[in-house]
Amino acid sequence: MSKNQVKVMGIDAGGTMTDTFFVQEDGRFVVGKDQSNPQDESLAIFNSSQDALAHWGKTVDDVYPELVTCVYSGTAMLNRVVQRKGLEVGLICNKGFEQLHSMGRALQ
Numbered sequence: 534m535s536k537n538q539v540k541v542m543g544i545d546a547g548g549t550m551t552d553t554f555f556v557q558e559d560g561r562f563v564v565g566k567d568q569s570n571p572q573d574e575s576l577a578i579f580n581s582s583q584d585a586l587a588h589w590g591k592t593v594d595d596v597y598p599e600l601v602t603c604v605y606s607g608t609a610m611l612n613r614v615v616q617r618k619g620l621e622v623g624l625i626c627n628k629g630f631e632q633l634h635s636m637g638r639a640l641q
Contacts, residue, residue, distance in 0.1 A: 537561065539596045543604040544578055547628050551577035555596060563587040 537557035545552040556562040565585025
């Protein structure tokens with residue numbers, strides 16, 4: 534188990550699997566997976582978080598409070614974060630538009 538603080542959480546809630554990864558201060562990272570659930574994405578995010586953090590012997594209660602940032606995106610954007618290339622980006626949604634991404638995925 535590492536003593537480095539976990540700074541970043543990244544989430545890729547895909548059509549089949551939800552991948553969550555955590556990055557520590559020193560750049561080490563872990564990845565967790567769970568089957569996606571479009572009706573309740575929070576469950577897949579929580580389960581994939583637990584899967585990832587188990588590698589470090591930590592829980593979401595240990596890590597979520599120390600996070601500096603969280604990225605919720607598709608695979609292409611997460612690859613940019615992991616590779617540390619590209620511009621700094623973020624997503625801001627108006628209240629009521631939080632489910633826009635899951636609805637868009639359903640229309641594809």
